[in-house]
Amino acid sequence: MSKRRPLVAGNWKMNGTRAEAAALVDGIKNGVSSASKAEVAVCPPFILVPLVAERLAGSAVVWGGQNLSVHKSGAYTGEVSGPMLKDYACTYAIVGHSERRTYYGEDDNLVAEKFAAAQSHGLVPILCIGETLAERERGQTEQVVARQLDAVLEKSGISALGSAVIAYEPVWAIGTGKTATPEQAQAVHKFIRDKLAKLDRHIAEGVRILYGGSMKGSNAKELIGQPDIDGGLIGGASLQAEEFLTICRAAD
């Protein structure tokens, strides 16, 4: 297990009524103690952020947004900005989730801008990168994650990774029930860390690299037990308090 503090972050995606969110977040809050080694975060849909913020205030669990605008304010209908998330005491903002890249056309440059916008408003970006199945089968995994990382490095520089989290999320494993094997995931995590180490060894050793892609209670321990896997970004399994807490305990 690594020396970095593990992080388990739940990405609720577009799920939850107020009642469901309240029950879920209370269940999670009651299962996480301030003595937990792992940091625990939840990222609800924007409209549920105020409710989650109110219920988690003063607890050991932190929260964040699933996306943010590159703009601070103004005529951008439908968008939510970094200062708005910060106003609700968000710690994190997910940027570049594969669903944003695939369904909303977010390219590497836009993701790099969102990463910079998050940091400029005091949010810690959780930068999602990862290859599709076709890219993996063509042997392009490293090339793809390197390209996705380079866009951020070119815009913000290596020092920006000192206050960011990376989530390696192979697209073929997200929501599919197909998890990368611990060996497959570790190989890519190591590739990412080695790439950053060429620029700054200290930052590379400190940055948390989460795995995401059908992580659940039954496979979390083996994945998070890999030397370069520092926790998980959890979709489906973060919608059930007990399942999510099992992952949190595995990271402890």
Ligand code: PEP
């Ligand atoms: C995700 O949404 O980031 C994710 C990893 O989803 P799932 O855990 O459902 O694969």
